[in-house]
Amino acid sequence: MESVLRVGKKRYRVILNGIHFSWTELDKKNRDKKTVSVPVSELIGVEKGRVEILPQKKVEESEQHFTVFSVMRGSCRSSPSGLWSVGRTEFYCSSRDHRDHWVTQLKTALAAKSGMRPQRLLVFINPYGGKKKGVQIYRTLASPLLELAGISAHVVVTERANQARDHILKKELTGFDGVVCVGGDGMFSELLHGVIGRTQQEAGLSEHDPTVTLQPCNLHIGIIPAGSTDCVCFATVGVNDPVTSTLHIIIGDSQPLDVCSVHHQSTLVRYSVSLVGYGFYGDVLAESEKHRWMGPLRYDYSGCVTYLSNRSYSGTVQFLPADPQVSSPRDNTRCLSGCRVCSESTERLFPQSDASSHTSSYSPSQYSQDSSQSEGDWVSIEGRFKCVSLTCMSSSCPRSPLGLSPAAHLADGTGDLILVRETHALGFLKYLHRHTNTEDQFDLPFVEVHRVRAVKFSLPPGEEDSEDEEDEEKQIEGWESKTETDGSTHKSMSQQHLAEKRDERGMGDDKKKKKKSDFLCGLCCSRAPSVSVWNCDGEILPFTEILCRVHGQLVRLFARGIEDGAGSRNCRVGNRKCKGRCVLHT
Ligand SMILES: Nc1ncnc2c1ncn2[C@@H]1O[C@H](COP(=O)(O)OP(=O)(O)OP(=O)(O)O)[C@@H](O)[C@H]1O
Incomplete structure (x- = not known):
């Protein structure tokens, strides 16, 4: 016309x-x-x-x-x-x-275009996330645009933690093309756990078995950023802006995302999309939890305290390397919108399906992931580490515009394992500082990075169940109260496993009276702790010995990855904290 x-x-x-x-x-x-x-x-x-x-x-x-x-x-x-x-x-x-x-x-x-776009969405708003403006952000910025685009939304303003996750796991979802959270990374994690859990339930698969190839999820996830940490949104869209995110939802953008499942023994502990970090990143988060009253400033404070304590931890890291012919964490590429490595991975991960439809716009369908890939040989590295980090994406954020691993891909079925060995404080400062500029943080003699499909971490023999049991129990209790659902009537498989573990140790009713120093003893403590904790997308894990497996393109977001030029220009805007992931200012 x-x-x-x-x-x-x-x-x-x-x-x-x-x-x-x-x-x-x-x-x-x-x-x-x-x-x-x-x-x-x-x-x-x-x-x-x-x-x-x-x-x-x-x-x-x-x-x-x-x-x-x-x-x-x-x-x-x-x-x-x-x-x-x-x-x-x-x-x-x-x-x-x-x-x-x-x-x-x-x-x-x-x-x-309607076949490519969502028609009906289930929206969860956390009224307490970030600056407590979730409801206002949705009503004034997102809702009018959805209405204009003819998209209907069923809105749930949450009244408790884990309500969104439980809703997705248990309620009828027929007719919904996607779930959307209005909140921060914690809300996204709820949706992630709900969507993955529901999909595996329906497929009759056990999430606890790390060898199982999980069923990719059809229900798309949208993130309208309204939290104090919106790192997943930033890393997949390039900015933290509610209107931008709403527009990506409306036009039905579809970004596949790798997800890492974290297991302890034969139990799923959590899913992660950005950081599973031990040592420095775990310590910063654990320290910051003690100072919640400081608000967002607690991450800066805890970063300084943890840095000054200059700790390192012994352990054995084992990993399954990814195919070095496909890509490498030091190949200087960036995973941008329409990334070639990720699209080619779609064909590798889903050989039987129509790969082109899997990489383009929103289009619900079934896929079965290729499980024929042989496991390969595990590589083992022992030593003392300042930090051990696994990330399934670059984990860029406003403070670290290129992220923890700048060449990592959103959807290639791999993660980047970064090992920072024991070094002097100034060396480590150099490493941290390079996250805030364009210098190569891996070009340091005490840093190594590997592209991997799975990682195991174990403590040196004799240290696993030593005198830190009481601390571990405290963490388990904290974790249980955070992950409990429906006023504790329903306990997850993970929690049942934990209860059994405590019973085995006789720690249930008969609590140990032994007086011990805090897990993270701070600068005043004379005895440095021998183990750290894991920071899993901003949550502390209650276990030290874990197995992580990367599941290629397990979920899909209403996003398209970072468009050329986005993200890297955003380093001085917005969000000032990343839950212990980046702690230094330029
Ligand atoms: N109504 C609610 N009451 C209390 N907690 C809630 C409620 N709704 C969601 N939550 C929980 O609040 C946590 C934080 O939410 P969210 O990520 O949206 O905000 P945030 O400000 O970025 O959080 P954080 O305190 O982690 O920085 C989530 O883990 C979520 O489970």
Whole structure:
């Protein structure tokens, strides 16, 4: 369809074809001037009249006007490039009929995209996340856009922790195309556990068995950032902005994501998408938990205290290397939107399915992951480490724009294992500081990085069950109270396992009276602890000896990865803390 319409006082040649909607300014001699072209896949909606949606809906009736809303990159020149806003253009037609014809044609073009977009969403809002503005963010920024795009949403404002996870695990979800959280990384983790757990239940698979190939999840997850830590959103979208995230949801973007399952003995402890870290990152989180009253500043404080304590820990790290022919953590690539390594991994991970549909826009379907890959040989490294980190993504965040492992991929079925061996405090400071600039943090003699499919960590013989049992019990109790559901009527398999473990040790009723120093004793303590804790996406794990396995493309987010130029330009904006993942300022 093609017509000459007016936008403001200027005349434009407006063209709609199956792929683009474009308008070209015409001069007095009908010669083309500037063109604006929007892919139909990035149109949000069309309304009759002169309509505004944000910051508030305003409708001015007009028989000859229609208003088109579309994705616009950046809201002004200085905007970071991953930031999307709502582009709004009012077109003026020669008659009402002409206007109605355009509106019908645009709506038809949009309807043709409906198979690629979600129609119905289940939205969970944490009213206490971040600055407690989740409800307001959803109502003022996200909801009007969903409504404009004709997406219906069932909204649950949570009343307790784990409500979203339990809802997804137990309630009827027929008809929903995706689940969305309005909150931070903790809320995302609830959705992640709910969606993965539900999918495995329905597939009749045990999540506890680390050798089982888990069923990839069809239900997409959306994150509207409203937490104090929104690292998963930042690492998958490039900015933490509720409007940008809502637009990715509306247009049905689909980003597969690797997930790491963390096991202790034969029990699943947690899933992680960003960091499983022992030593420094575990200590920072454990220390920060003691100072919650400080608010977000606690991460800076705890980072300094932990750094000054200059601890290192003994252990044995074993890992299954990934195929070095495919990619390497030091190949200087970056996993950006449309990443070639990730798309090729889709074909490797899901050889029987239509790989192209798996990498493009939202499209629910069934996949079975290739389990024929032989396990290969485990590599073992013993020593004393400042930190042992496993990350399934670059884990970039505003404070560390390139992240823990800049060349890590979101969806290649691998994780990067970073080993920082015992070193002097200044050496470690250099390592940490390099996360905040573009210097290579792996180019240091005490640092090594491996691309892996699985990792095991064990303590030196004799240290596993030594005198730290009481501390471990404390952590287990804390963890149980955090993960309990429905007022403790339902206990997860993991918790049952823990109870058995305590009973074996006789720690149930008969608590040990032995007086001990705190697990993290701080600067004043004369005896450094011999074990650290694991920081798993900002939660402390109650076990030291763990096995981690990376599950390629286990979940899908309404995102498209970082668009070229996004993320790295964002280093001075926004979020000031990353739960012990990045603790130093430039
Ligand atoms: N209504 C609720 N009451 C209490 N806790 C809740 C509620 N809803 C969700 N939660 C829990 O709050 C935790 C933190 O939420 P979220 O990640 O949204 O915010 P945050 O400000 O980034 O959190 P954090 O304190 O971890 O930095 C989550 O682990 C979630 O399980």
